[in-house]
Amino acid sequence: MAEIYNSLELEEDTQKDRYLTFVIGNECYGFEIKHVTEIIGIQAITEIPELPEYVKGIINLRGKIIPVMDVRLRFKQNPIEYNDRTCVIVVDVKEISIGFIVDRVAEVLSIPEADIVAPPQIHKGTGNKYIRKIGKVGNEVKLLLDCDMLLAEQEAVELSEVI
Amino acid sequence: MSDQYSNEPLMEMFLFETSQLLEQLEQNILSSEKESGFSEDSINEIFRIMHTIKGSSAMMLFDNIAKLAHSIEDLFFFIRKEKPEQIDLTVLSDLVLEGVDFIKTEVEKIKGSSPADGNAENLVVTIKNLLTELKRMNAAPAAAFTPIPSGDYAYKALIHFEEGCEMENIRAYTIIHNLKELSKEIYYIPEDIIDSDESINVIRKNGFQIYLKTDRDYRKMHEFFMQTIFLKDMELLQLEDTEFAQYNKPEITPEENLTKLSIGKEVSQVEKPVRTDQLEKEPTTTNTTQSIISVGVVKLDKLMDLVGEMVIAEAMVIQNPDLKGLQLSNFTKAANQLNKITSEIQDIVMSIRMVPLSATFIKMHRIVRDMCKKLDKDVHLEIIGEETEVDKNIIEHISDPLMHLVRNSVDHGIENTQERLEKGKSKSGTITLEAKNAGSDVLIIVRDDGKGLNKEKILKKARENNLLFKNEEDMTDKEIYNLILLPGFSTKEKVTEFSGRGVGMDVVTKNIEAVGGTLSVDSVAEKGTVITLKIPLTLAIIDGMNIKVGKSRYTIPTISIKESFRPKETEIIYDPDGNEMIMVRGECYAIRRLHELYKLKTNITKFSEGIIIMVEQDEKTVCVFADELLGQQQVVVKALPHYIQSFKRIRGLAGCTLLGDGSISLILDVARMFNR
Numbered sequence: 001m002a003e004i005y006n007s008l009e010l011e012e013d014t015q016k017d018r019y020l021t022f023v024i025g026n027e028c029y030g031f032e033i034k035h036v037t038e039i040i041g042i043q044a045i046t047e048i049p050e051l052p053e054y055v056k057g058i059i060n061l062r063g064k065i066i067p068v069m070d071v072r073l074r075f076k077q078n079p080i081e082y083n084d085r086t087c088v089i090v091v092d093v094k095e096i097s098i099g100f101i102v103d104r105v106a107e108v109l110s111i112p113e114a115d116i117v118a119p120p121q122i123h124k125g126t127g128n129k130y131i132r133k134i135g136k137v138g139n140e141v142k143l144l145l146d147c148d149m150l151l152a153e154q155e156a157v158e159l160s161e162v163i
Numbered sequence: 164m165s166d167q168y169s170n171e172p173l174m175e176m177f178l179f180e181t182s183q184l185l186e187q188l189e190q191n192i193l194s195s196e197k198e199s200g201f202s203e204d205s206i207n208e209i210f211r212i213m214h215t216i217k218g219s220s221a222m223m224l225f226d227n228i229a230k231l232a233h234s235i236e237d238l239f240f241f242i243r244k245e246k247p248e249q250i251d252l253t254v255l256s257d258l259v260l261e262g263v264d265f266i267k268t269e270v271e272k273i274k275g276s277s278p279a280d281g282n283a284e285n286l287v288v289t290i291k292n293l294l295t296e297l298k299r300m301n302a303a304p305a306a307a308f309t310p311i312p313s314g315d316y317a318y319k320a321l322i323h324f325e326e327g328c329e330m331e332n333i334r335a336y337t338i339i340h341n342l343k344e345l346s347k348e349i350y351y352i353p354e355d356i357i358d359s360d361e362s363i364n365v366i367r368k369n370g371f372q373i374y375l376k377t378d379r380d381y382r383k384m385h386e387f388f389m390q391t392i393f394l395k396d397m398e399l400l401q402l403e404d405t406e407f408a409q410y411n412k413p414e415i416t417p418e419e420n421l422t423k424l425s426i427g428k429e430v431s432q433v434e435k436p437v438r439t440d441q442l443e444k445e446p447t448t449t450n451t452t453q454s455i456i457s458v459g460v461v462k463l464d465k466l467m468d469l470v471g472e473m474v475i476a477e478a479m480v481i482q483n484p485d486l487k488g489l490q491l492s493n494f495t496k497a498a499n500q501l502n503k504i505t506s507e508i509q510d511i512v513m514s515i516r517m518v519p520l521s522a523t524f525i526k527m528h529r530i531v532r533d534m535c536k537k538l539d540k541d542v543h544l545e546i547i548g549e550e551t552e553v554d555k556n557i558i559e560h561i562s563d564p565l566m567h568l569v570r571n572s573v574d575h576g577i578e579n580t581q582e583r584l585e586k587g588k589s590k591s592g593t594i595t596l597e598a599k600n601a602g603s604d605v606l607i608i609v610r611d612d613g614k615g616l617n618k619e620k621i622l623k624k625a626r627e628n629n630l631l632f633k634n635e636e637d638m639t640d641k642e643i644y645n646l647i648l649l650p651g652f653s654t655k656e657k658v659t660e661f662s663g664r665g666v667g668m669d670v671v672t673k674n675i676e677a678v679g680g681t682l683s684v685d686s687v688a689e690k691g692t693v694i695t696l697k698i699p700l701t702l703a704i705i706d707g708m709n710i711k712v713g714k715s716r717y718t719i720p721t722i723s724i725k726e727s728f729r730p731k732e733t734e735i736i737y738d739p740d741g742n743e744m745i746m747v748r749g750e751c752y753a754i755r756r757l758h759e760l761y762k763l764k765t766n767i768t769k770f771s772e773g774i775i776i777m778v779e780q781d782e783k784t785v786c787v788f789a790d791e792l793l794g795q796q797q798v799v800v801k802a803l804p805h806y807i808q809s810f811k812r813i814r815g816l817a818g819c820t821l822l823g824d825g826s827i828s829l830i831l832d833v834a835r836m837f838n839r
Contacts, residue, residue, distance in 0.1 A: 044826055046716075046826065046827035046829065047763075049760070049761035049816075050761070051807065058819065059827070060825055065803070065804060065819060066804055067806045096804070096805060098806055
């Protein structure tokens with residue numbers, strides 16, 4: 001019994017404090033690994049009219065149709081051409097499957113809780129609210145994203161569109 | 164019983180069975196009420212149903228249901244036995260229906276995996292009171308038969324076993340063996356059951372007769388006998404002591420002037436789920452259950468999905484880009500064969516999911532009855548074409564709206580009796596519920612002969628709520644009537660229990676639109692109102708025409724395409740606002756450019772280069788301009804991801820589908836293309 005319990009804990013442990021990091025522009029961001037289901041190369045995207053710019057459309061993931069969001073555009077940065085390093089990170093949040101388009105995927109990192117700090121309390125621009133925590137790895141800084149916020153904020157967008 | 168029984172399949176069985184029984188019960192009561200009296204058959208059936216529900220719910224540890232069922236069972240046991248003449252029919256049926264409602268809510272709770280914690284104490288008490296009342300009122304005849312509780316009863320039982328169950332004598336012996344614990348004196352024919360093989364034949368031919376004395380009452384004994392394995396038929400009679408003595412050396416069965424209760428096979432039909440399989444073999448009950456199995460909807464959905472995937476996969480193979488331009492006569496032949504088979508499979512799978520509307524329609528009887536009572540109206544519900552079949556998913560979506568419509572008709576449409584008589588109409592109003600097939604759609608029509616819709620009132624209300632979308636003078640009657648379908652519209656000044664909250668029609672419209680259906684209203688003052696629902700037979704697979712605009716691909720349901728053509732630049736008419744129209748055979752149609760509508764980049768903007776597809780829906784026609792037609796294909800409709808849908812409803816998109824090459828095509832919702 002105790003063994004089973006331990007192994008369960010172990011499995012939890014392998015995902016704990018681990019982050020998939022990716023690059024957009026000059027910055028390095030991270031998702032909690034437990035949300036990530038897979039990483040795929042960029043593929044044909046079917047555009048859907050009348051959606052915000054950052055929602056690029058839908059893709060066919062082995063028969064499952066999922067929406068894709070360009071994180072670069074989400075952060076209101078300038079779009080770049082997709083190339084062979086462009087990746088789609090497929091994430092499951094709150095039973096929604098969604099793909100995030102990023103410039104390139106970096107690596108999976110372990111960032112112990114001790115090295116994670118809250119973001120500074122300066123609210124300028126839009127990007128800040130998506131960043132939940134900041135992780136320190138050596139001299140570098142990884143911006144850890146909040147998947148929920150990336151998705152949830154759309155209600156505000158909708159509202160502003162109505163007005 | 165113990166916890167180990169409360170596992171999943173058993174629970175599913177319980178829920179399924181109970182809800183079926185409840186429906187049966189409800190129908191039974193309603194029809195009895197209509198005939199203003201319970202026939203012996205229906206009393207027996209109600210008793211049986213309650214008995215079964217009591218048993219199975221006690222088994223599943225739902226004590227509150229069991230208790231309630233038990234009290235109703237007691238009540239009907241009394242009625243069945245004593246046939247009291249002074250029964251207040253309405254009180255009785257109200258009580259039972261209340262009981263049914265209680266159990267229904269409990270079952271719903273269980274389905275939603277929340278604890279069935281309803282309290283039926285009050286109801287049980289009311290039922291018990293009624294029973295005492297009945298007993299008191301019918302005391303005189305009852306005294307003759309109601310045995311004194313502590314006394315010994317004598318019974319005669321005649322048992323027939325299932326044909327081909329073998330070893331009848333051993334089975335008979337088991338009964339006797341078990342009986343010995345309960346009874347004081349037992350005699351049986353044939354007597355030499357164990358010693359002589361001949362007894363088997365006797366039992367097969369004449370049945371197995373038992374005479375016994377016991378202190379158990381009739382019901383307990385009946386229960387005991389009904390538990391016998393391979394039981395086909397059982398007759399249990401209560402005897403007077405004197406008669407019993409006479410049977411000590413039993414001869415032939417005389418005519419009894421006693422409480423004769425012959426319990427046919429059907430009584431035991433659902434008593435214990437384990438026995439049903441044997442019962443179905445019984446030739447006397449000519450039900451067709453034998454050739455029917457019940458399958459979980461989840462499995463069917465899965466099958467449906469798989470067939471959908473198969474259709475796509477087939478298209479992927481046959482329309483594979485690698486094959487382009489090759490001459491493959493054998494391949495084509497084989498492909499055609501495959502195509503034939505897949506479409507046949509598709510049809511079958513579709514037909515499996517088709518369910519007749521009758522269950523949904525019949526539910527309406529109850530609603531009409533309850534409402535008539537509350538509102539003091541006299542309404543007759545007529546049902547036509549209830550055998551029409553619709554996809555299971557769709558039925559689920561239309562049952563609520565239909566209920567709303569029927570309620571509305573009773574509440575708002577039909578006048579009360581006095582008013583009707585003054586207007587020279589028949590005393591009772593009629594609501595007709597009709598279903599029929601029309602191409603790939605099903606029409607469901609709710610018609611009443613009430614007072615009809617009041618145009619003035621509707622217009623006034625619409626004005627107040629700012630719902631008018633064009634000049635009042637320009638509106639046709641039908642357009643005015645259809646105003647009531649808009650959100651936030653309710654002409655009823657008073658909010659009643661049943662309708663008039665102003666959400667009714669709005670919700671109805673939404674629900675119907677959710678399954679791709681449409682709704683229209685027509686009415687004639689003082690003659691009545693007709694509401695027509697048009698719903699598609701099925702949602703999952705449609706015939707579609709794929710078209711191309713720029714890099715994007717779209718699919719239009721073939722059913723709504725009238726024709727396609729390439730117009731000459733000169734045929735286009737421009738109105739002062741720059742809207743484009745085209746004249747085709749004397750009719751003028753508006754043109755919608757898809758690339759403008761969806762802001763797509765395309766090189767083809769001249770009419771002479773692209774193609775116009777004329778689409779029709781609900782008697783409205785529009786011309787859609789696209790780059791080119793790609794070809795016709797069966798497509799599996801998939802919903803857009805929730806995330807996409809959660810942005811405001813995207814105009815004119817019904818869903819998406821996968822094309823043969825794995826790319827995604829968006830399905831145009833033709834009905835929505837008109838309202839821009």
